[in-house]
Amino acid sequence: MKSIKIALYFFPLLFAGRVPAQANTSAQAAESTVLMLENAWNQALRLGESKALQELFVDGLVYIDYDGKIMNKGQYLAHVQTPLLHPEFVVSESMRAHAYGDSVVVTGVYREKGTKNGQPYALRERFVDTWIQQKGTWLCVSSQSTLISH
């Protein structure tokens, strides 16, 4: 009887080690998924696939561009479809994702080269994107960029 009591007392410890392991696994899965979506975002930008882009964001998206201009989802989608903007090289580097339950925060360096109004341009920005999971789908809720000036 005494041994049963002792076993019952320590029973929760069996799960104490497992719960964080499961949490780590799901956090890693969330981080990997979101990093893939970040790359898909860049590809959609380069190819001008506005329909694919549209599905990456919540309706309440807050997008702050490198010059401080704030845009909602509709404004951002219109902005990237400007006929005079032609991004030819789009890449995100040094990306790091951190999961917090149903949300993931991604930091990285974004580089873009192309032509705008016929003139060549090159950008190097630090970004923070925040994603949330809604009904099993990861969606970006906010994105901000700052020019790297050093």
Next chain:
Amino acid sequence: MGKRVIGWGILYFLTLLAGAQEDVRQNAGSKILAVESVWNQAEARGDIKALSLIFDESLVYVDEDGTLLTKAQFLARVKSAGSRPQSLVTPDMNVQVYGETAVVSGTYHVIEVEKGKPLQRNGRFTDIWIYRFGVWLCVAAQATPISR
């Protein structure tokens, strides 16, 4: 009798949990905006202790020049700052809450004196808050100068 007491106990506990969850969602916006205000005051005073409580250990902070700072680096920079801003205001802030994640965006206006000359800076910021351990903690913050 015993079972009924246990049943009511569980029901009470579940009600408390539901109430706590509801409270998180309903008051999140005003609570977070209040902490944003405390942040401004603490940063202007160089109050590292207060700032430390506002940020999660995993904080990522992107400064106006694109520098990426950790929590320790940001606090060290505030502590070592030679001059404090004379004024740091965030005139308009908007908060969006998604469950246990909140996004605060807005503009900031800083007035500081450098080498005897007043300097003014305007920018736009985003702060990301996560509800952890029963409190809202800032996990990411970014500032971008407004150039047009």
